[in-house]
Amino acid sequence: MKIFGEERTMGRFLVLGAGKMGLVLAKDLIESDSRNIVTLADISPTQLKKAERFIKNKRLKTLPVDIEDKRQREEIFGGHDLALSALLHKHSLPAFEAAVGQCVHFIDVVGEKPLERLGYDDEAKKKRITLISGLGLSPGITNVCVGRAVHLLDEAEKAVIYVGGNPVHPKPPLNYRFVYAVESVLNFYQRKVLILKKGRIKTVQPLSGIEPISFAPSFPEMECFYTDGLNSLLYTMKGKIKDELSEKTVRHKGHARGFKTLKECGLLSRRPVRIGEDKVIPREVLEALFSSRMRLGKEKDMTLLRVIVSGKKSGKPVAHVFEMIDFFDSKRNYASMAKTTSFPASIAAQMIASGRISKRGSLFPEDVFHDKLYEPFMEELKKRGVIVNHKIL
DSSP states (O other), rough: ETTTTEEEOOOOOOOOOOHHHHHHHHHHHHHHHTTTEEEEEEHHHHHHHHHHHHOTTTTEEEEOOOOTTTTHHHHTTTSSEEEEEEEOHHHHHHHHHHHHHHOEEESSSSSOOHHHHHHHHHHHHHHHOOOESOOOOTBHHHHHHHHHHHHHOOOEEEEEEEEEEEEEOTTTTOOOOOSSOHHHHHHHHHHOEEETTEEEEEOOOOTTTOOEEEEETTTEEEEEOOOOTTHHHHHHHHEEEEEEEEEEEETTHHHHHHHHHHTTTTTTTSSSSEETTEOOOOHHHHHHHHHHSSTTTSOOOEEEEEEHHHHHHHHEEEEEEEEEEEEOOOOTTBBBBHHHHHHHHHHHHEEEEHTSOOEEEEHHHHSSSTTTTHHHHHHHHTTOOOOEEEEOO
């Protein structure tokens, strides 16, 4: 295995976070190559024990670490060739910065604050390390699709991303179950949405622009609405997509209206409310209730994705349509959201380790997989049961 330009007999990977995404990441790295050794780090001993039972392999090492402690955060990178982060959004950038400081290749399923990440590009190039941010589902697979279409078109005019993970069967309330961190979902529903319109960055409200969308025959009556998920695409595609670039989250019908009601009632507010002698923060109460009552649990989930990029090729109008309908993997006990988020990062990590990805610096998926590595990337996803169909209309 080639890492840092020299031959090695094994790859030493560090996976940060032992939630659903981290477990699938670690297991895929171990199962993909018998030379791979994985250290899985998390603050929770319970989660680490769960990981040991789930993966059952001597090449898995577990290590308790508090990622919020700067010293622990930096020391954890020692002895590893490449690190992958499946942490909460708030821990993502500190881990990214620690990887740069410790001179370790780094892949993150989170892609927030892209301009701050780009600020480390020169340092990463000098240290000959590769940093890829936002390489999960969205951002991630969606970025790869947009980047590929723009690469194939002479002129790109419009790109719209529709994506979302949901329970297969909708149940009240909200027709939803949380398939990843409650905090992250609520943040998406609260922060203002950045899109490109006529080539300029504009702001729209989250949960707005509700429209029906069909993924027939299995899911003919879904809905979608604006959320802030473009991240790096806002900047890498500026000047390349002339008219519109936006992302909409896909949910079961009625979900957006339900969340709007909660929002209008003030239940997503962080402003304390006095109840008797005590003060409570509505958002924290809501998070606690959702965490205890609305987790996915043993229910099966599915992930829907459609990316439409239109423009011109040789003077003629062309549209590239990418589509994926992915389901819970009962055989391996992988949630659909976990595998569609984790597999892209695992694939890229092993491409860096093998030398197939040789570009250095602070990068994003659309920078790496738009050309020669597009087909190999999609083929690796397909081997793992995640199939993204591509049609040209």
